Amino acid sequence: MSVRRELPVGEVAARYAGGESLRQLAGHYGVAVATVRSRLAEAGVTLRRRGAPASQIDVAGMRRHVQAGTSMRATAAVVGVSRSTLERHLRAASR
Numbered sequence: 001m002s003v004r005r006e007l008p009v010g011e012v013a014a015r016y017a018g019g020e021s022l023r024q025l026a027g028h029y030g031v032a033v034a035t036v037r038s039r040l041a042e043a044g045v046t047l048r049r050r051g052a053p054a055s056q057i058d059v060a061g062m063r064r065h066v067q068a069g070t071s072m073r074a075t076a077a078v079v080g081v082s083r084s085t086l087e088r089h090l091r092a093a094s095r
Helices: 009-017 022-029 033-042 059-067 072-079 083-093
Strands: none
Touching: 009 022, 009 033, 022 033, 059 072, 059 083, 072 083
């Protein structure tokens, strides 16, 4: 049986509203992403869609990093997206 871990939901909600991701919050509080997601949902917080909005993705900047020899993983970290999101946006831009 697992123990329900207490989280300062008000604080977590404020940080989430401030732009922190579920993953960042989970890491900060030492809990699973699912725990943060469920506690925010229980508190009535509207959760954002996954991934960065396409309008905030600088595909040209991504391409410059990759062409300069920066790895996909490092480029994704600099841009603030996952490697798979980076690859998806680069593929879509090349069509």
